Amino acid sequence: MGIAQIVQKVSSTAGFARTAPYVVPALDRAVHRLTRGKVLLSALLLPGVILTSTGARSGLARRTPLACMPEEGGRSWLLVGSNFGRTGHPAWTHNLLARPDAEINFRGRDIPVTAVPLAGEERAAAWRALLMFWPPYATYQARVTREIRVFRLIRR
8 A cells, every 4th residue: 555545544534534624734834834835745645725815704814725636737726625524614615705816825836816616517527536636535525414615716
């Protein structure tokens, strides 16, 4: 079993879902800050971005490290509001629904984007691609009754 399979197996566990939302983003933010945007720890396993969205209620900038699936052509990215298979939608998804204009830092570059929530067949096609990309998303979805939100970030 390779390292990718081990990480996928571990990230599908309930224990990981309980601790990862607190540990992974904090580590990612700290390392990203210390390396001036050059290193994102979670991106060593999956491509990642730092999403800067605007708080739905506060109007303040909110920075969130997230795994992403870059799409062909480098003009869009898929983000999954899995919340590690926890019951509620992550806050960043509420922010993007309220204020879809955002910015990502991808591979050390700041890129203005617009977030489009996916629904229907467009979401279904993206979800199939995401499951091939990172199979643990299926475990996360099986753990919750809510439909996990999927966004396409399009370069502005």
